[in-house]
Amino acid sequence: MPSLALAIRPDDWNLALFVHVLGAMVLVGGLVTCVVAIVLSRGDARLLRIGWISLLVLGLPGWIAMRAGAEWIYSKEGWGDLPSSDEPAWLGIGYITSELGGVLLLAALICGWIGVRRLRDGGGAGLLMAVNILSVIALAAYVVAIWAMGAKPS
Amino acid sequence: MSLDDWILALHLLAAFALVASMVGFWVVVAAARSAERPSGVQAALRLSLPFVVLNGIGAVGTLVLGIWLAFSLDGYEIWDGWIIAAIVLWAVAGAAGGRAGREYGQVAERAGELAGAGDAPDTGLAAAMRNPRATALLVVSTVATLLILIDMIWKPGA
Numbered sequence: 405m406p407s408l409a410l411a412i413r414p415d416d417w418n419l420a421l422f423v424h425v426l427g428a429m430v431l432v433g434g435l436v437t438c439v440v441a442i443v444l445s446r447g448d449a450r451l452l453r454i455g456w457i458s459l460l461v462l463g464l465p466g467w468i469a470m471r472a473g474a475e476w477i478y479s480k481e482g483w484g485d486l487p488s489s490d491e492p493a494w495l496g497i498g499y500i501t502s503e504l505g506g507v508l509l510l511a512a513l514i515c516g517w518i519g520v521r522r523l524r525d526g527g528g529a530g531l532l533m534a535v536n537i538l539s540v541i542a543l544a545a546y547v548v549a550i551w552a553m554g555a556k557p558s
Numbered sequence: 559m560s561l562d563d564w565i566l567a568l569h570l571l572a573a574f575a576l577v578a579s580m581v582g583f584w585v586v587v588a589a590a591r592s593a594e595r596p597s598g599v600q601a602a603l604r605l606s607l608p609f610v611v612l613n614g615i616g617a618v619g620t621l622v623l624g625i626w627l628a629f630s631l632d633g634y635e636i637w638d639g640w641i642i643a644a645i646v647l648w649a650v651a652g653a654a655g656g657r658a659g660r661e662y663g664q665v666a667e668r669a670g671e672l673a674g675a676g677d678a679p680d681t682g683l684a685a686a687m688r689n690p691r692a693t694a695l696l697v698v699s700t701v702a703t704l705l706i707l708i709d710m711i712w713k714p715g716a
Contacts, residue, residue, distance in 0.1 A: 433580070
């Protein structure tokens with residue numbers, strides 16, 4: 405039972421878990437803010453730019469902190485000492501979704517960077533729509549990851 | 559997977575919704591503060607509506623599902639110090655956040671009026687957007703939310 409595992413977690417794992425969870429929360433906050441800003445922008449270049457900046461200054465640092473925290477707690481919990489076939493499903497789901505989400509985030513940042521530059525010439529709307537779609541897919545992946553981290557399916 | 563496993567997962571998702579909404583509120587405030595014209599302030603503050611909904615879902619979800627878990631799981635009791643601390647912090651975060659929202663709501667109304675009346679830059683509106691009271695309330699709400707996360711991970715006294 406995950407709650408029991410949490411209850412008996414050694415205190416020196418807590419900081420790593422805190423970095424992992426806070427990073428993930430900031431990442432999700434950045435993605436949600438990006439999607440909201442682009443969807444509600446009504447073509448307003450300033451709001452479109454804010455959407456991309458949210459991804460850059462919140463999503464990217466959040467992803468880095470989430471991944472760093474994940475590796476930190478992975479090593480503390482000693483999962484690396486086990487054969488990969490013995491790893492629980494939730495760990496695999498976490499890895500796949502965080503890596504997939506990272507690739508989507510990177511793609512969204514690149515599309516957004518080009519899109520925001522083109523806004524000055526009146527273009528870039530299509531690229532920022534792509535940013536929105538990529539962010540929504542990444543968000544969906546992270547919702548699955550959060551569910552897996554909480555429910556810990558074996 | 560047991561029902562408690564599902565409740566824990568939903569509790570965690572609600573916590574993410576709560577923190578994501580706080581992140582969103584800060585972006586909205588920063589965007590509104592940097593706007594030059596009332597229409598810009600109004601457009602930025604309009605973004606807060608989805609975050610209000612997300613905040614409500616996160617706040618209710620964390621509390622209700624958290625209380626469920628406190629009663630349902632062996633080893634936890636609702637009167638445990640760290641659980642009571644979390645409930646108190648939850649109330650502080652909600653009260654401060656609600657009051658901050660009302661303050662920024664008044665600014666949004668004023669921005670709408672000014673936007674409809676020529677949309678000229680207005681020093682009073684800029685000052686209202688930088689109101690230290692509203693900022694302080696948002697800071698209190700954010701710090702209380704962060705303390706809940708720390709409390710949930712360290713579980714002091716558990």
